[in-house]
Amino acid sequence: MARIPLMIDLKEKQVVIVGGGTIAARRINTIKESNAPITVISPTINQAIRADWEADLLIWRQKTFEATDIPQAMLVIAATNDPSVNQFVCESAPTGCLVNNASDAVGSPVHFPAHFRQGRLSISISTNEASPMLAAKMKQELESIYNKDYEDYVEFLYQSRQLLKQSTLEKQQQKKQLQALVSDEFLCKDKQLQALQSLKQIVEGVDASERVM
Ligand SMILES: C[C@@]1(CC(=O)O)c2cc3[nH]c(cc4nc(cc5[nH]c(cc(n2)[C@H]1CCC(=O)O)[C@@](C)(CC(=O)O)[C@@H]5CCC(=O)O)C(CC(=O)O)=C4CCC(=O)O)c(CCC(=O)O)c3CC(=O)O
Numbered sequence: 001m002a003r004i005p006l007m008i009d010l011k012e013k014q015v016v017i018v019g020g021g022t023i024a025a026r027r028i029n030t031i032k033e034s035n036a037p038i039t040v041i042s043p044t045i046n047q048a049i050r051a052d053w054e055a056d057l058l059i060w061r062q063k064t065f066e067a068t069d070i071p072q073a074m075l076v077i078a079a080t081n082d083p084s085v086n087q088f089v090c091e092s093a094p095t096g097c098l099v100n101n102a103s104d105a106v107g108s109p110v111h112f113p114a115h116f117r118q119g120r121l122s123i124s125i126s127t128n129e130a131s132p133m134l135a136a137k138m139k140q141e142l143e144s145i146y147n148k149d150y151e152d153y154v155e156f157l158y159q160s161r162q163l164l165k166q167s168t169l170e171k172q173q174q175k176k177q178l179q180a181l182v183s184d185e186f187l188c189k190d191k192q193l194q195a196l197q198s199l200k201q202i203v204e205g206v207d208a209s210e211r212v213m
Pocket residue numbers: 026100101102103104105106108110111112113114115125126127128129130131132133135136139
C-alpha cells in the first residue's frame with residue numbers, strides 16, 4: 001500500500017489514544033502541538049502523560065478499552081501493548097476516521113513518520129516499514145543540517161512572501177522575487193534585513209525594480 005504524506009490541522013478535532021505507555025506519550029507529544037482535544041483511554045498512564053493530564057492538556061478515561069468507547073473521532077491511535085486489543089480498537093473506530101495501529105504498520109492506514117520542526121520548517125522521514133531506526137538516524141542527520149539558522153531563514157521567507165502577496169507586482173514578478181530568495185546567500189541575517197527592506201519599498205510602491213537585492 002502506498003501511503004501519501006499530508007500536513008493536517010487537527011485543531012478542535014477529537015483525537016482518541018488507547019493505551020498510556022511510551023508510544024502513546026510519543027504520539028501525544030506530536031498531537032499536542034495541534035491543540036486538538038485529546039482523550040486517553042487506558043487503565044494506567046505513564047509519568048509524561050500524567051503530567052499532561054494534570055496540566056489539563058488531555059482527558060484520561062481510566063479503563064480498559066471497550067467497543068463503545070469511541071462514538072466520534074477524527075483520529076484514533078491504538079497504542080496498547082496487546083496487538084489483539086489494538087486490532088479491536090481499529091475495528092471499533094468510527095467509520096471514516098483516520099486510524100493508526102502502533103503494533104501493525106502494514107495494517108495501519110496512517111503512519112507517524114520520524115519528524116522534527118525548525119520553526120515553520122517541518123521535516124518528516126518515512127521508510128515505509130523498512131527501518132524506523134534508519135528514519136531516526138536520518139532525522140538526526142537532517143537536524144544538524146537544517147539547524148536554527150533555517151528557522152530564521154524560513155521565517156524570513158515567510159515574511160517576504162507575505163509582503164510580496166500584498167504588493168501590486170504581477171504574479172510572474174512575485175515568483176521571480178521569491179525564486180531569488182531561495183538561495184544560501186539569504187541564510188545571512190544582514191542579507192535578510194536588506195531584502196526585507198527592499199521588499200517593503202516595493203510594497204509601498206517606492207521602488208518597483210525587478211530585483212530584491
Ligand atoms: C509505522 C510506524 C509508526 C506508527 O505507529 O505509525 C512504526 C511502527 C513500528 N515501529 C516498531 C518498532 C520500532 N520503532 C522504533 C522507533 C521509531 N519508530 C518510528 C516510526 C514508526 N514506527 C513508523 C514507521 C516509520 C518508518 O517506517 O520509517 C520513529 C521513527 C518515530 C516515532 O515513533 O515517533 C521512532 C524513532 C524515534 C526516534 O528515536 O526519533 C524502534 C527503535 C526504538 O524504539 O529505539 C523500534 C524497534 C526496532 C524495530 O522494530 O525496527 C514496530 C514493531 C513493534 C513491535 O515489535 O511490536 C512497529 C509496528 C510494525 O512494524 O508493525
